[in-house]
Amino acid sequence: MQFKHPEILYFLFLLAIPILVHLFQLRRFKKEYFTNVRLLKELSIQTRKSSQIKKWLLLATRLLLLTCIILAFAQPFFKAKDSISSTNEMYVVLDNSFSMQAKGQKGELLKRAIEDLLEHVPENQNFSLITNSETFWNTDIKSIRSALQNLKYSPLPFQLESAMAKIKSHKSAFNKDVIIISDAVGLEQKQLKSISKDLNALFIVPKAEQKNNIAVDSVYIKQTLDDFYEIAIKLSGYGEDFESIPIALYNKEKLIAKTLVPLESKQKTINFTIPKEDFHGYVAITDNALQYDNNLFFSISKPKKIAVLSIGDYEKSNFLSRIYTKDEFNYNNFTLESLDYNILENQDAIILNELKEIPQALQTTLKSFIEKGGNLIFIPSNESSTSNINTVLSNFGKIQFKSLQNSEKLVTKIAFNNPLYQSVFEKQIANFQYPNTKFSFQIDGSNPAILSFEDQSVFLTALPNQLSSVYIFTAAINKTNSNFQNSPLIVPTFYNMAQSTSKTGVSSLIIGENNPILVDVTLAKDEIVNVSSNTKITSGEKFIPVQQILNNKVKISCNDYPEIAGNFGIYKKEELLKNVSFNYNRTESNLATTNENLLSDYKVINSIETVFETLQQDRTNTEIWKWFVILTLLFLVTEVFIQKFVK
Incomplete structure (x- = not known):
C-alpha cells in the first residue's frame, strides 16, 4: 500500500492525546464517612469495573477513528500492475x-x-x-x-x-x-x-462470415474483326461452391448485353461482341459479397490508322508492307539517306531495320520519340558493331549486345503471357514451325524474353516504359539469315508491336497507379486540360491532372484521382478529347488471404x-481512502453507541 500524501502520516502522533486523557484522570475525589454501608461498598466496586471497560472501549474506538481520519487524508492506494x-x-x-x-x-x-x-x-x-x-x-x-x-x-x-x-x-x-x-x-x-x-x-x-467473392478482374480485346471487336471479360472467384451469376454489359449506361454465367472454376472468361466504334461503359455482375469489385469500367476508342515508319533498305523491308496494310496503317519506308527527321514525331512506331550504323542525330530524335509514347522496333544488322548498337540501346534501358555467334539456332519458346501475344493464342501450343537464324548476337540483360532460342537465349525482348515499348531482336531477320519472315509468328508479332496504346486497345486505368496518359492535342501557352465525369455514377467529379506539353501531345498523370471509379472524359474547355475509365485496385477481393x-x-x-x-x-491505481472514510463514520457511530448504551 502506498500514499499520495505520506507527510500527513506525521499526524499519527496525535494518537497520544486520547491515550493521555484516558490514562490520567484529573478529577479528585473526597472521602466521606458514613455509617455502616456495606451494601453500598459492593455496589461501588461493581460500578467502577463497568466504568473501566467503557473507558477502554471508548479509547480504542477514538484511536481507530482518529487513525482512519489521518489515513483517509493521506489517500492510500494500491499501485497499478502496469x-x-x-x-x-x-x-x-x-x-x-x-x-x-x-x-x-x-x-x-x-x-x-x-x-x-x-x-x-x-x-x-x-x-x-x-x-x-x-x-x-x-x-x-x-x-x-x-x-x-x-x-x-x-x-x-x-x-x-x-x-x-x-x-x-x-x-x-x-x-x-x-x-x-x-x-x-x-x-x-x-x-x-x-x-x-x-x-x-x-x-x-x-x-467475415462469408469468404466467397466474385470479382470482374480485367477486360481486353480478344479478336479484331472487320466490323466488330470480340472482347474478353475475365472473372475471378474466391472461395468455393459458386452459384451462377448475372453479368451485364453497358455502353454509356445503356444495357447492350446480359447473360447468366455458371462459374465452374475460379477463373472464367466471358466473350462479348461489340461494334467497332467508340465504347464508353462498364461490365457489371451481381453477387452477395464485396460490392466494390462488381463493376469494371473501360473505354475503347474507334480505331484510327496507325503511322508506322521503317528505316532501312527497301528490299529488306518488303515484308513489312504486307503486314501494315493501308486499311489499318499509314506505312512508309525510307533509307537512312533519304529520311526526313521532321516526320518522325508524327509516327506511332518506328522500325530500325538492319541499319549498319545509327547516327547520333537519329539517336537523339529517337530518344525524344520514345519519351512521347512512340514504339521502337530494333532489328540488328550482322555488319553492325556492338559498340554502336550498345550506344543506341543505352538511351532506352540496360541491355548490352555481345559478340555475333555463327551458329544456327531454332526459335522454340514463346512467352504466351506477354502482352504482345495476349490475344493471339487461345491456348498454349507446343508444336509449331520453328523459325531459325544462322547468325545471332548474345546479349546481357535482365529483361524477360518474348521469344527464345532452344538454348534459352533471347531472340526477342522488350524494354518497357510508362508510355511505350522498345522491342529488340538479337538477330537479323532477312531471308538470307533467317526464315522468320515465313513463320506464322511474323504477322502477330509485328502487328502488335506497332499498336499504339493511345489509339487502340482498352483504356481501363487503376486509381493510384499513376499510369501516364497521352492525348493528341495542341495547347496554347496558358491552356490546360481537365478530367471530368461524364456518367451519372460519377456525376460531378472533376479535377485538373498533372500535365506536360509534348509538342502536339499532352502527357497527363492523375496520381490518386479520381476518388470514385467510373467513366471520365479528358476535356479542353468544353471539347471532349478522349474517353478514359478508372477502376479500383482488385487487391482486396480475396477475403481468404x-x-x-x-x-x-x-x-x-x-x-x-x-x-x-x-x-x-x-x-x-486502486484507491482505498474512501474505505477509511467509511470506517471513520463507522467508529464514530460505535462511539455514540458505547456512550449511550454501555453503563
Missing part, C-alpha cells in the same frame, strides 16, 4: 479498405468497428486516429464522432507500413499504445517489421471494449 505505461499516448489505426465491406456477425466489419469505438472509447480519452485515407491527431471521441460516422471506404489497400511511418513521425517524449483494427487481408510479414519494439501494439481482427497466423507474436484482443477495460484496469 503503472509505467499509464502516461502512454494512444493511437488507433483503423483499416477502411474495401475488404472491410465484408459482413460479420453484426454487419459490415468497418461499420461495426466504428460503432464499437463510439460506444467504448472513454470520452476523456485523448488519442490519434489513422485510417487509409484520413488522419486525426490528438483528438477525442466527441470531436470526431461525425467524421467517424461518415467515414467512407478507401480505394487504397491497407498499408501497415504507412500507418507506422506516420506514428513514428509524430514525435513525442511518451511511449505509445497502438491499437490496430484490420481484417488482416493481404497482411504480410514484412509489413509487421515496421512495428517498432518500443510500441505496445494491440491487434483487433474482425472476421487473411493471415492471422502472422500475429502469433503480438497481442490479439477480441473486442474494442476489452482493450479499454484491460488498459484501464492494468494502469489505474
Whole structure:
C-alpha cells in the first residue's frame, strides 16, 4: 500500500492525546464517612469495573477513528500492475479498405468497428486516429464522432507500413499504445517489421462470415474483326461452391448485353461482341459479397490508322508492307539517306531495320520519340558493331549486345503471357514451325524474353516504359539469315508491336497507379486540360491532372484521382478529347488471404471494449481512502453507541 500524501502520516502522533486523557484522570475525589454501608461498598466496586471497560472501549474506538481520519487524508492506494505505461499516448489505426465491406456477425466489419469505438472509447480519452485515407491527431471521441460516422471506404489497400511511418513521425517524449483494427487481408510479414519494439501494439481482427467473392478482374480485346471487336471479360472467384451469376454489359449506361454465367472454376472468361466504334461503359455482375469489385469500367476508342515508319533498305523491308496494310496503317519506308527527321514525331512506331550504323542525330530524335509514347522496333544488322548498337540501346534501358555467334539456332519458346501475344493464342501450343537464324548476337540483360532460342537465349525482348515499348531482336531477320519472315509468328508479332496504346486497345486505368496518359492535342501557352465525369455514377467529379506539353501531345498523370471509379472524359474547355475509365485496385477481393497466423507474436484482443477495460484496469491505481472514510463514520457511530448504551 502506498500514499499520495505520506507527510500527513506525521499526524499519527496525535494518537497520544486520547491515550493521555484516558490514562490520567484529573478529577479528585473526597472521602466521606458514613455509617455502616456495606451494601453500598459492593455496589461501588461493581460500578467502577463497568466504568473501566467503557473507558477502554471508548479509547480504542477514538484511536481507530482518529487513525482512519489521518489515513483517509493521506489517500492510500494500491499501485497499478502496469503503472509505467499509464502516461502512454494512444493511437488507433483503423483499416477502411474495401475488404472491410465484408459482413460479420453484426454487419459490415468497418461499420461495426466504428460503432464499437463510439460506444467504448472513454470520452476523456485523448488519442490519434489513422485510417487509409484520413488522419486525426490528438483528438477525442466527441470531436470526431461525425467524421467517424461518415467515414467512407478507401480505394487504397491497407498499408501497415504507412500507418507506422506516420506514428513514428509524430514525435513525442511518451511511449505509445497502438491499437490496430484490420481484417488482416493481404497482411504480410514484412509489413509487421515496421512495428517498432518500443510500441505496445494491440491487434483487433474482425472476421467475415462469408469468404466467397466474385470479382470482374480485367477486360481486353480478344479478336479484331472487320466490323466488330470480340472482347474478353475475365472473372475471378474466391472461395468455393459458386452459384451462377448475372453479368451485364453497358455502353454509356445503356444495357447492350446480359447473360447468366455458371462459374465452374475460379477463373472464367466471358466473350462479348461489340461494334467497332467508340465504347464508353462498364461490365457489371451481381453477387452477395464485396460490392466494390462488381463493376469494371473501360473505354475503347474507334480505331484510327496507325503511322508506322521503317528505316532501312527497301528490299529488306518488303515484308513489312504486307503486314501494315493501308486499311489499318499509314506505312512508309525510307533509307537512312533519304529520311526526313521532321516526320518522325508524327509516327506511332518506328522500325530500325538492319541499319549498319545509327547516327547520333537519329539517336537523339529517337530518344525524344520514345519519351512521347512512340514504339521502337530494333532489328540488328550482322555488319553492325556492338559498340554502336550498345550506344543506341543505352538511351532506352540496360541491355548490352555481345559478340555475333555463327551458329544456327531454332526459335522454340514463346512467352504466351506477354502482352504482345495476349490475344493471339487461345491456348498454349507446343508444336509449331520453328523459325531459325544462322547468325545471332548474345546479349546481357535482365529483361524477360518474348521469344527464345532452344538454348534459352533471347531472340526477342522488350524494354518497357510508362508510355511505350522498345522491342529488340538479337538477330537479323532477312531471308538470307533467317526464315522468320515465313513463320506464322511474323504477322502477330509485328502487328502488335506497332499498336499504339493511345489509339487502340482498352483504356481501363487503376486509381493510384499513376499510369501516364497521352492525348493528341495542341495547347496554347496558358491552356490546360481537365478530367471530368461524364456518367451519372460519377456525376460531378472533376479535377485538373498533372500535365506536360509534348509538342502536339499532352502527357497527363492523375496520381490518386479520381476518388470514385467510373467513366471520365479528358476535356479542353468544353471539347471532349478522349474517353478514359478508372477502376479500383482488385487487391482486396480475396477475403481468404487473411493471415492471422502472422500475429502469433503480438497481442490479439477480441473486442474494442476489452482493450479499454484491460488498459484501464492494468494502469489505474486502486484507491482505498474512501474505505477509511467509511470506517471513520463507522467508529464514530460505535462511539455514540458505547456512550449511550454501555453503563
